[in-house]
Amino acid sequence: MESYVPSLRSYLMNRLLTSLYLLWLVSTVVGYFATINYANQPYDMVLLQRAQAVADQLKLGSGHEKLEQVLELPDGSDPVMPDRIVYTVSDSEGRKLAGTASLSTPLSYRRSKIGAVFSNGERGGEKTRTVSLVYPDPAGVRVLQLHVSETTHQRQALIRGILANIVIPQLLLILLAVAAVWYGLKKGLLPLERFRSEVAARARGDLSRLDEARAPVEVRPLIDAVNDLLERLKQVMSAQQRFVADAAHQLRTPLAGLKTQVELALRESDPVRQQRILEYVLTSAKRSSHLIKQLLMLARNEPGGQGxxxxxxxxxxxxxxxxxxxxxxxxxxxxxxxxxxxxxxxxxxxxxxxxxxxxxxxxxxxxxxxxxxxxxxxxxxxxxxxxxxxxxxxxxxxxxxxxxxxxxxxxxxxxxxxxxxxxxxxxxxxxxxxxxxxxxxxxxxxxxxxxxxxxxxxxxxxxxxxxxxxx
Ligand SMILES: Nc1ncnc2c1ncn2[C@@H]1O[C@H](COP(=O)(O)OP(=O)(O)OP(=O)(O)O)[C@@H](O)[C@H]1O
Ligand SMILES: [Mg+2]
Incomplete structure (x- = not known):
């Protein structure tokens, strides 16, 4: 079923705007996750290097671990390095052996084979990223876990920056596209507007053809159909005008005759001649009434009469x-x-x-x-x-x-x-x-x-x- 379209311009604008909005939404969501992924990669590498440095200093996996050693790690007070780093060394059951925090993400020995494991978490209301590593001692008796965690201020700043650089230009692009579409539609619909004002400005009886050569190809069939209608209307109107003129002419003659005969009858004093004139009057009246009857019959059966x-x-x-x-x-x-x-x-x-x-x-x-x-x-x-x-x-x-x-x-x-x-x-x-x-x-x-x-x-x-x- 065809739906009612109130305005072509608003219909097209609505359709285009909805599509553009959905497109923008999808590209923003995809862009957001892609950004997080790319922003994490270099920071994760740095975090892993730091974790390895921590492991080197503590001599993890050497059999001579220095777990009591105090390490100097960024504490978030440096504005250039705003992230705080903490670490925990625990045994394979997750019991803390050393470190600046209690990070407990027990790792199975098996999982450690895949290397470093990264995870997201939260500490003291701040988002954190943690890397976990496993160090078996040379004798294979003990397994140590090292968890190094940092806050994510720098990562967040980078993600915000990248997103702003993606989303704002996209938004501007969409606004530009909307303006271009709106302007294009306005221009494109101008010929229709011109036809409307041309028809509105016409004189009452002007049924001449509309100039379809000036219309866009898509609108020409409509103009052709309107022209056909105008042509038919012209024919019907001229037939009606002719008919009214003919009918008036046909009626005038017997009525004029009637009037003359009645005047004659009124002036006539001889009853016999008066009688004869009145007989003519009767004949004329019969003819006029027959003509009117025929005219009514014709009007009833004409196109536009009864359907x-x-x-x-x-x-x-x-x-x-x-x-x-x-x-x-x-x-x-x-x-x-x-x-x-x-x-x-x-x-x-x-x-x-x-x-x-x-x-x-x-x-x-x-x-x-x-x-x-x-x-x-x-x-x-x-x-x-x-x-x-x-x-x-x-x-x-x-x-x-x-x-x-x-x-x-x-x-x-x-x-x-x-x-x-x-x-x-x-x-x-x-x-x-x-x-x-x-x-x-x-x-x-x-x-x-x-x-x-x-x-x-x-x-x-x-x-x-x-x-x-x-x-
Ligand atoms: N059956 C017929 N035989 C011979 N001529 C005919 C016949 N029917 C019509 N005509 C001719 O055709 C003409 C037109 O006929 P039409 O019926 O339209 O008009 P009309 O008979 O003159 O008037 P109206 O029927 O309105 O009283 C007539 O004037 C007549 O000359
Ligand atoms: Mg007849």
Missing amino acids: VEAFLPLDLEQIARECTMHWVPFALEKDIDLGFEEAHTSTDILGDADSLGEMLGNLIDNAIRYTPRGGQVTVSVKHDGSHVCLHVQDDGPGIPLEHHALVFERFYRVLGSGQSGSGLGLAIVAEVAKRHDAELRLESGNGEAGCRFVVRFPLAEKQLELSGPRS
């Missing part, structure tokens, strides 16, 4: 049958034989019943309206593999081929039919088809008269398979 979430599984055949029945009285009025052919198989699709009713209504209305008296109109629903096809066929005059692509445009009408209309019916049909993912075709020719509108819908089960069940 596909209103779609339900429904039987296209049933909707087509009911709609055809509704139009029978109008067909009878014009002496048109309006027929319906069933599919005899499942015709379930996912859709919006109201919109589909409006689509069918417009297709049947056209077929009845533009087919001369005595003609024939057939509505049929057919199964076609993974699709359901809705056919509305008539044997009227048909639509000339050069108008085929244009009749689906808004307000486009083929002149000379002698019928009135707003030119929106087929535009509504096209929008409903698009909303339902259906393919819309106008077929004619093949030696037959009239025209056949075919709308090919995907079957509900196929759509559900593709998109998963809808909630």
